């Protein structure tokens with residue numbers, strides 16, 4: 001299959017342009033990678049098309065225990081149902097590491113408030129000793145905030161984070177294979193350890209006259225996002241032609257999407273689709289849990305040398321001049337966090353603003 005790819009003189013881009021537009025997201029059964037060589041080749045070819053057209057798909061065959069999925073959703077709902085004072089005990093403003101609870105409206109996307117409450121977690125680590133000459137992103141390294149009203153939260157979040165980290169790394173290997181690389185091609189980007197940013201999210205029903213921005217249109221900044229939606233739909237993905245595609249929850253599968261770092265590493269062969277979540281109707285609430293597998297902060301993003309047929313289809317990276325993407329992972333991460341959480345930035349990063 002790879003020989004065919006490399007030897008092909010047709011433009012991959014032309015071939016894809018002539019196919020009809022898919023109005024729903026495709027599904028990838030990743031367990032087929034462990035099958036026969038033919039199955040492996042066919043899943044790689046499917047994934048290559050998905051990455052080029054969307055970078056968004058349903059993932060099945062991922063091996064995450066459904067009991068753990070149910071447990072983490074239940075724990076997240078219990079957290080959001082706590083009295084406000086218990087949630088504010090871990091308010092993000094207390095964390096220079098952008099960990100903790102944000103009330104609805106506190107986080108901004110493109111300068112506008114997202115109508116969702118959330119808790120952000122990342123790798124649980126010791127704070128680094130940061131000196132005046134250390135890179136500023138090192139100030140984002142350190143422990144998470146855990147609510148004393150819910151001592152069991154740490155265990156379930158940590159187990160879920162580990163499970164979806166494994167899935168994200170499996171997806172990265174599958175992406176490497178799909179792009180004609182060694183399966184470990186992306187491994188250096190997650191050394192010494194990948195970032196494990198996890199957000200538990202609750203979207204309240206929209207106010208009758210209010211905006212329906214649950215989270216505004218954006219691309220994810222990391223490598224691979226693994227999204228778990230509870231029962232209510234709300235996620236929308238913008239396709240290449242600008243049309244919006246609904247991505248409702250499908251039980252037993254995750255929605256997976258590729259982030260800007262993979263767009264950058266493949267010079268735009270892999271797409272990072274713009275997406276958004278709309279608020280549920282008045283009186284309802286929507287829950288989701290988003291996990292962002294990220295590159296290690298200390299690294300930088302390489303340009304992967306794709307096989308010629310794929311290289312010809314590279315689109316380049318469209319960078320927003322007001323929000324340029326850096327190859328330097330830590331700097332990129334800190335910039336995104338400062339923009340999303342201006343209140344935390346003012347308290348903890350006033351020297352950088």
Ligand SMILES: O=C(O)CCC(=O)C(=O)O
Nearest residue numbers: 201215220235277288290
């Ligand atoms: O809640 C969702 O379905 C989407 C969340 C999302 O896109 C994000 O937090 O980056």
Ligand SMILES: [Fe+2]
Nearest residue numbers: 218219220275
């Ligand atoms: Fe997102």
